[in-house]
Amino acid sequence: MPASNEPPRPPWHALSVEETLSRLTSHPRGLDDAEIQHRLGIHGRNRLQQERIRPWWKRLLVQFNNVLMLILLLAALASLGMGHVLDTLAILGVVVIIALVGFIQEGKAEKALDSIRRMLSPRADVLRGGQRRQVDAEVLVPGDIVLLESGDRVPADLRLLDAKRVRADEAALTGESVPVDKQTMPIADDTELAERSNMAYAGTIIAEGNATGVVVETGARSEIGRISELLRDVEKLKTPLLRQLDRAGRTLAIVIVLTALLTGVFGILVHDQPLSDMFMASIGLAVAAIPEGLPAIVTIGLALGVQTMARRNAIIRRLPAVETLGSISTIFSDKTGTLTRNEMTVQAIWLPDGQFRVTGIGYAPEGDFVALNDDGNDASTIESLDDQPDLGHLLRAGVLCNDAESAEEGGRWHIHGDPTEGALVVAAAKAGLSFRTLRYDHARHDAIPFESERRYMATLHDLHGTACLFVKGAPDRLLEMCHRVRVGNQTQPLDTQEWHARIRALSSRGLRVLALAEKAGEPHAGDLTDEHAEEGLVLLGLVGLLDPPREDVIDAVERCLTAGIRPVMVTGDHAETALAIARQLGFAHTDRAVTGREIEAMSDADLAACISEIDVFARAAPEHKLRLVKAMQAQGGICAMTGDGVNDGPALKRADVGVAMGVQGTEAAKNAAEMVLADDNFASIVSAIEEGRKVYDNIRKTITFLLPTNGGQGLSILLAVLAGGSLPVTPLQALWVNMVVAITLGLALAFEPGEPDLMKRHPRNPDAPLLDGFLLWRVVFVSVLLLAGVFGMFTWLHDFQGNSQALARSGAVNILVMGSAAYLINSRYLVYSALSKQGVFGSRSVWLAITLVVLLQLGWTYLPFMQRLFGSEALSLIHWLVIVSASIVLFLIVELEKGVWRHSHRPFSGEQSSARIRESSLKRQEPPW
Numbered sequence: 070m071p072a073s074n075e076p077p078r079p080p081w082h083a084l085s086v087e088e089t090l091s092r093l094t095s096h097p098r099g100l101d102d103a104e105i106q107h108r109l110g111i112h113g114r115n116r117l118q119q120e121r122i123r124p125w126w127k128r129l130l131v132q133f134n135n136v137l138m139l140i141l142l143l144a145a146l147a148s149l150g151m152g153h154v155l156d157t158l159a160i161l162g163v164v165v166i167i168a169l170v171g172f173i174q175e176g177k178a179e180k181a182l183d184s185i186r187r188m189l190s191p192r193a194d195v196l197r198g199g200q201r202r203q204v205d206a207e208v209l210v211p212g213d214i215v216l217l218e219s220g221d222r223v224p225a226d227l228r229l230l231d232a233k234r235v236r237a238d239e240a241a242l243t244g245e246s247v248p249v250d251k252q253t254m255p256i257a258d259d260t261e262l263a264e265r266s267n268m269a270y271a272g273t274i275i276a277e278g279n280a281t282g283v284v285v286e287t288g289a290r291s292e293i294g295r296i297s298e299l300l301r302d303v304e305k306l307k308t309p310l311l312r313q314l315d316r317a318g319r320t321l322a323i324v325i326v327l328t329a330l331l332t333g334v335f336g337i338l339v340h341d342q343p344l345s346d347m348f349m350a351s352i353g354l355a356v357a358a359i360p361e362g363l364p365a366i367v368t369i370g371l372a373l374g375v376q377t378m379a380r381r382n383a384i385i386r387r388l389p390a391v392e393t394l395g396s397i398s399t400i401f402s403d404k405t406g407t408l409t410r411n412e413m414t415v416q417a418i419w420l421p422d423g424q425f426r427v428t429g430i431g432y433a434p435e436g437d438f439v440a441l442n443d444d445g446n447d448a449s450t451i452e453s454l455d456d457q458p459d460l461g462h463l464l465r466a467g468v469l470c471n472d473a474e475s476a477e478e479g480g481r482w483h484i485h486g487d488p489t490e491g492a493l494v495v496a497a498a499k500a501g502l503s504f505r506t507l508r509y510d511h512a513r514h515d516a517i518p519f520e521s522e523r524r525y526m527a528t529l530h531d532l533h534g535t536a537c538l539f540v541k542g543a544p545d546r547l548l549e550m551c552h553r554v555r556v557g558n559q560t561q562p563l564d565t566q567e568w569h570a571r572i573r574a575l576s577s578r579g580l581r582v583l584a585l586a587e588k589a590g591e592p593h594a595g596d597l598t599d600e601h602a603e604e605g606l607v608l609l610g611l612v613g614l615l616d617p618p619r620e621d622v623i624d625a626v627e628r629c630l631t632a633g634i635r636p637v638m639v640t641g642d643h644a645e646t647a648l649a650i651a652r653q654l655g656f657a658h659t660d661r662a663v664t665g666r667e668i669e670a671m672s673d674a675d676l677a678a679c680i681s682e683i684d685v686f687a688r689a690a691p692e693h694k695l696r697l698v699k700a701m702q703a704q705g706g707i708c709a710m711t712g713d714g715v716n717d718g719p720a721l722k723r724a725d726v727g728v729a730m731g732v733q734g735t736e737a738a739k740n741a742a743e744m745v746l747a748d749d750n751f752a753s754i755v756s757a758i759e760e761g762r763k764v765y766d767n768i769r770k771t772i773t774f775l776l777p778t779n780g781g782q783g784l785s786i787l788l789a790v791l792a793g794g795s796l797p798v799t800p801l802q803a804l805w806v807n808m809v810v811a812i813t814l815g816l817a818l819a820f821e822p823g824e825p826d827l828m829k830r831h832p833r834n835p836d837a838p839l840l841d842g843f844l845l846w847r848v849v850f851v852s853v854l855l856l857a858g859v860f861g862m863f864t865w866l867h868d869f870q871g872n873s874q875a876l877a878r879s880g881a882v883n884i885l886v887m888g889s890a891a892y893l894i895n896s897r898y899l900v901y902s903a904l905s906k907q908g909v910f911g912s913r914s915v916w917l918a919i920t921l922v923v924l925l926q927l928g929w930t931y932l933p934f935m936q937r938l939f940g941s942e943a944l945s946l947i948h949w950l951v952i953v954s955a956s957i958v959l960f961l962i963v964e965l966e967k968g969v970w971r972h973s974h975r976p977f978s979g980e981q982s983s984a985r986i987r988e989s990s991l992k993r994q995e996p997p998w
Contacts, residue, residue, distance in 0.1 A: 081228045081285045082265040083258040089228045095212035095283055097230065099196035108210035115209045115225055115287035117294055139322065143359065193224040196281075213284040217269065219277045226291040227269040227282030229253050234518050235278030237269055240714055240733075242292060243641050243690075248276040248487075250520060261665055261688050262292065263641050272715060296715055313839035314367070321360075328783070329355045332790050340793040350790050357803035358783035360775050366811055367768055370819040374764035382747040383757035384731065390743035392768065393726050394709070394761025397634060398832040399701050401694070401710045401724070403717070404640035404647060406733050406749050408654060409616040413488040415496035417580060417613035419571050420459050421554040421561065425451070427496060430617040432475065432482040434498030454500055459557065461500065463609045466585050467493035468504045469511055470528045470539035475504065489581065492614050515597035525550075527602040537589050540602050544572045544584035544611055551586050551608040560607050571611060579649020580613030615646075618653050625752035626654045633831035634758065636751075637684050639694055639710075644687035651685045658684040668693045676700045694720035707835050709754060711746075712738050728754055762830070763823035771818045772840065774896040776848045778810050778889045781855025785881070788860065795874055797863035797881040802939055806885055809925050814893045817918035821897060843970070844899070850966060851892055854959050858884045862952070876942040879930055883944065884952045886926050890919045891956040895963040900971060904964050 079092060090096065100108070133142070142161075149157040193206045196214040206224035209215070215227055223237070229251055236248040243263040252266050269275070269282055271291040288294050333351035336342040342350075374391035378384070385391055405411050412431040418424065418438075426447065429436020438451040438460065454461035473486030475494050484491030494504045511530040519526040525542025540547065548568055553560040575582045586606040629636050636656060640647050644662035651659045662685035668676065669692075677700045686697060694710065698720050701708050710717070710724035713734035718741040721727030727742035730749040739745050746753050782803045789796045798806070840848065862884045867877035893915055894903050903909060910916070929935045931943050944952075 078286060078290065080258045081226075082256050082260060082268050084228070085255050086228075086230050086253060088255075089283060089285070090230075093212040093283060093285065095214070097196075097214060097281075098199040099214040100210070100212050101198045105197065105208070105210055105213070108212065109208060112210055112287055114207045116207050117289060139318075143322075143355070194218075194221075209284050209287055211284050211287060215282050215284060217275050217280040217282065219275055219279070221275045223269045223271055223273050223275065225271050225284045226286040228285050229267050229269055229280055229282045231281040232267075233279050234520050235280045236276045238274045238276045239263070239270065242270055242273055242296075242715055251278070251280065252520075259666070262690050263688060293715060296718060317839050325355055325358045325783075328358070328787065332787055336790045336793075340790075342790075342793075347790070350786065350796065354783055354786045354790075357786055357798065357800070357807070358779050360772075360779050360807065360811070363772065363775055363811070363815075366771050366775070366815045366819065369816060370764055370768050370771065373819050374760055378744075378757050378760050379747075381756045381760065382750065382753040383760075384745045384747060385743065386739075386745065387743045390726050391761055392765050393707065394744075394758050395763070395765040396707045396833050396835050397709050397726065397758050397761070398706045399635045399637055399708045400629065400751075400754060401637050401639045401697060401701075401708060401720070402751055402754075403711050403713060403730075404638055404642055404650060405616060406713070406730065407711055407746075407751050408622050408638065409618050409650060411488075411616060411733070411749075412484075413492040413581075413614050414617050415492050415612055416615050416617075417575060417578075418460065418463065418496075418610060419575065419613070420463065420610040421556045421608070422459065425460065427499065429499060430620075432484055432491065432495050434475075434482065434495050436499045438500060451500075454502075459555065459610070461502075462555070463585055463612075464493075464497040464500055464502055465507055465511075466539045466587060466609055467541065467612065468497045468502060468507050469513070469530050470526055470541040470585070471504070488616075489583070489614060493583075493612070496612075517597055517599065517602060523599060525602070527597065529597050532589075535589055537587055538597075538602060540586045540588070540606055541583060544582045545569075547584035547586050547606065547608065550603050551606040554608045555587070563608055568608070568611075575611060575613040576645055578613065578615075579646040580615050581646065583612045583614065585609040585612065615649070618650055619750060619752065621750070621752040623654055625755040626656065628755050628828055629758075630655070630657060632758070632828045634755075635684065637680075637686070637697075639686045639689045639697060641689060642687060644685070647685045647687045656684045658682055661685075662687045664688045665690050665693045668696060673700065673703075677703055680704075695723055698724050705834075705836070707832065709758075711751075711754070712742070713749070714738060717741075759823065759828050762827050763821075765833075766824065766827070767818050767821050769839065769844065770821065770896050770899060771815055773844050773847055773899065774818060774889075774893060775811060775815050776840075777851035777855055777892065778885065779807065780848060780852030781859060781885060781888075782806060784852055784856040785859045785863075788856065795867070797859050798878060798885070799940060802878060802882050802941075805929065805939060806882060809922060809929075810886060810889050813918045813922040813925065814889055817893060817912070817914045818896060820914035821912060824898070824901075843974075847899075847966075851959075851963060854962060855885055855888050855892075858888050858955050858959065862955070865951075866948070873942065875940050876944070879941040879944055880948055880952065882941070883926055883930065883949075884955055886922060887952050887956040888959045890922055891960040892963060893919065895960060895967075898967075900967060902964060902967060902971075 081089060084092065133139075145157045145161050191206055192203055193209055194201060194203050194216040195209070196202075196216065197204075201216065209225050213225075214230070215224060217223065217227075217235075229235075230253060232251045232253050235251040237251055238248045249263075250266060251269065254267060256265065256267060269280065270293065271287075272293040286292075286294075329351040332354055333347040336347040336350060337344060368388065371388040371391045375385040375388065378391065402408055410431050414430050414432075415427050417426060424441045424445075426439040426441055427436055428439065438457075440448045440451060440457075442448040451457055451460065454464075471490045471493055473484055473488075473490035473494050475482055475484055475491060475498070477483075482495070484494070497504060497507075511532055513528050513530055514536070515529045517523070517525075517527040519542065523542075524546040525540055527538055527540045529536060529538050531537075540550070548563070548565055551563055554563050572582050586608050588602070588606050626636050636654075638647055638651050638656065644664055648659055648662050651662075661683070663679060663683050665686070665688040668686070668689070671679065673696075676696060680697060680700045681704070686693065689697075694712070694717060698708050698710055702723075702725070707725045709726040709728055710720045711728040711730070712718070712721050713730035715738065717729075717738050721729060721738060721741040726744060729738040729742035729745045731739070731745045731747045732749045734745070734749075744754075744757065782798055785797045786803070859881045863877045863881040866872045866880045867874060894909055897903055897908060897912060897915065901908075929939060930941055935941060936943075
């Protein structure tokens with residue numbers, strides 16, 4: 070029976086051990102072999118479903134299912150029809166290169182499910198018939214009894230029957246940054262996945278301790294299996310650029326084919342031209358008008374963006390994602406390690422007789438202790454612990470009741486052990502206390518390790534010749550165990566309400582709160598027991614810890630808001646902590662956070678309404694992240710989604726740009742994403758968005774530059790046929806112009822730096838056409854200028870000077886190429902003036918391209934074999950003077966047109982305030998050009 074036909078899963082975490090075993094008809098001694106075989110037949114093997122992977126040849130053929138590719142193939146067919154085999158091979162070479170790029174990129178993307186499958190443990194220790202065995206994890210069935218040890222990968226979803234000091238690393242599944250404690254007692258039915266402390270889930274790792282569990286779900290019905298199914302079902306959306314190129318390509322193809330056909334028919338019917346001549350004229354018009362080099366130029370521009378982003382710690386896995394980044398309107402970001410440093414830091418200490426602020430962030434032992442007054446403002450910096458003996462005593466207790474160690478590696482401090490305990494070690498180091506010296510001077514005689522059931526850790530030490538018990542743990546638990554507080558060398562009665570108020574005050578700031586306590590005079594003999602620690606304790610104080618935000622992320626968030634991009638935090642952490650970090654980072658909407666449980670209760674319409682007003686989502690599960698992305702996309706938003714775990718895979722795949730963490734991320738997350746961050750830093754995403762905007766700008770500039778060259782040639786052939794005259798440019802010459810302009814001049818704009826206002830613009834509308842009204846006007850305007858130059862030169866040389874058609878066509882081709890070279894300088898700025906030293910001479914790549922195209926044209930004009938191949942003739946110096954002068958005039962006319970446009974249309978200045986952008990962060994504003 071397939072998993073999909075099985076009844077809904079019970080809330081295993083809400084059942085007692087006895088109820089769980091009863092539901093599964095199992096026993097602590099395990100199942101016998103006959104029952105195993107029976108259940109295998111019912112539930113199937115414990116593995117994820119294999120996806121049908123397309124054969125390589127189908128993936129390759131799909132690359133040609135693209136209008137622009139078909140246009141290129143049409144150009145190749147036209148060239149072949151004219152008998153020019155070399156030109157045909159050149160065009161086909163471009164087609165094959167573009168197809169191979171897409172083929173290779175798709176092959177990499179299809180590894181996402183494979184990496185998730187590898188997360189299932191290949192072997193498992195089980196009890197069957199009362200005997201311990203090691204079996205393949207694939208043959209586990211519901212009811213099997215599994216034995217787990219530290220370091221084991223959990224092979225299936227288990228309800229824990231017995232757990233001894235167990236902590237599990239569930240970061241890949243739930244997003245929790247630290248291992249979570251496990252226990253065996255039933256918990257509430259509506260408990261969220263991240264808080265189901267009596268469950269162990271497939272694919273997670275036992276960080277420490279030993280446990281026994283009963284298998285409750287296997288294969289596709291496990292939590293990791295459900296995520297795998299989500300990943301299989303997620304539809305991958307096309308990028309805005311691909312959608313726009315498809316639209317533009319279809320329109321261009323229809324216009325070119327219809328125009329060529331109508332032109333040929335017109336010549337035959339009106340001018341009584343031979344059918345063969347008009348067929349070649351139609352082919353020539355098609356070849357002239359088709360921008361053969363455009364797909365290659367777009368691909369090269371994207372590839373250059375990939376290289377630049379890699380230098381800025383953003384590794385792109387799919388080329389179109391470069392452009393998509395430029396239209397991002399929302400960044401859904403994880404918190405730990407991306408927005409924060411993933412380095413727990415002590416920020417506040419509250420003693421019975423005062424509170425302190427601790428400066429410095431991260432694991433570097435650099436910072437001060439600042440005493441606060443009753444109003445919570447700074448009073449004085451502590452120069453020596455001699456002046457604050459209670460503070461020093463608490464710091465020593467935090468180091469001794471602690472298993473973490475610090476070490477300097479490569480000039481940086483690293484913590485080995487629990488990050489929270491590591492923060493206490495670093496705080497002591499800021500006060501000049503060495504954890505090695507303290508632990509050497511005050512030897513540990515015994516310890517009670519932290520367990521979720523007791524929620525504290527206790528250690529027994531020698532302190533000034535007296536035995537002393539130190540206890541560290543959850544503040545509410547320690548308040549139950551304490552009756553007095555330490556003030557100096559005296560103790561005072563504990564005011565429980567006052568200390569609960571202090572805990573709430575620290576928690577409201579998003580701090581994780583620990584309490585420390587002590588008990589003097591404990592005996593050395595015998596084992597330390599819970600009874601020693603759970604009564605008669607004296608409270609030392611509270612410690613507030615926070616994983617601090619990355620300093621460069623604060624600036625990155627501000628840049629996002631200035632650019633009209635909303636950063637939204639989606640985290641598995643607690644709401645209070647998430648809100649505190651969001652406020653420190655400068656997020657726009659931090660009045661409240663929405664939890665995963667609230668998302669589940671919302672309809673799609675409610676979520677769509679909520680998402681525009683909420684910037685913090687806490688305790689989020691995989692389904693929640695996916696729904697958030699879909700809700701934003703339903704409003705027309707272009708989303709980036711960051712993630713590092715298997716749980717993020719579906720949302721990463723669905724997002725317009727999935728961003729995986731390169732340091733902390735799982736292979737499943739990396740393979741589901743379009744981009745991988747080498748430094749796990751949110752700021753790198755913003756840098757990548759800036760680069761994406763630049764790439765899109767340069768692609769638009771390139772298209773706006775290339776199309777007039779095709780337009781000028783096509784119009785000249787069209788006009789010649791309509792007038793019944795000779796073609797000023799032959800089809801083969803048109804192909805030469807297209808290729809030489811694309812390969813040399815067209816490439817230059819891909820290297821242009823970003824314009825100064827790049828990150829002051831709002832995200833562009835992804836549904837806006839690639840060429841808006843202004844750019845279409847520019848293409849037509851420059852096409853007409855080039856047409857005038859081509860016809861003017863051809864007519865002057867042929868009709869007025871009586872030169873041969875070959876010479877007249879040589880002049881026409883050269884003025885077309887030189888005019889395009891002049892227009893290339895115009896195209897560096899679509900609206901702003903290029904009439905300046907920087908505008909004309911500020912780009913090395915532009916002048917390298919112009920130099921190269923001049924050399925190619927000189928060869929085309931004067932080399933005998935080129936003259937024979939293309940039917941060209943040598944031009945005189947006076948001809949070149951006319952060509953250069955006409956090109957300069959074209960440059961000045963376009964600059965004049967820009968000036969008229971700037972005065973009649975106010976360009977987008979990007980000078981909106983961040984506050985205004987925060988209020989309208991979902992709105993887009995297109996530049997008028």
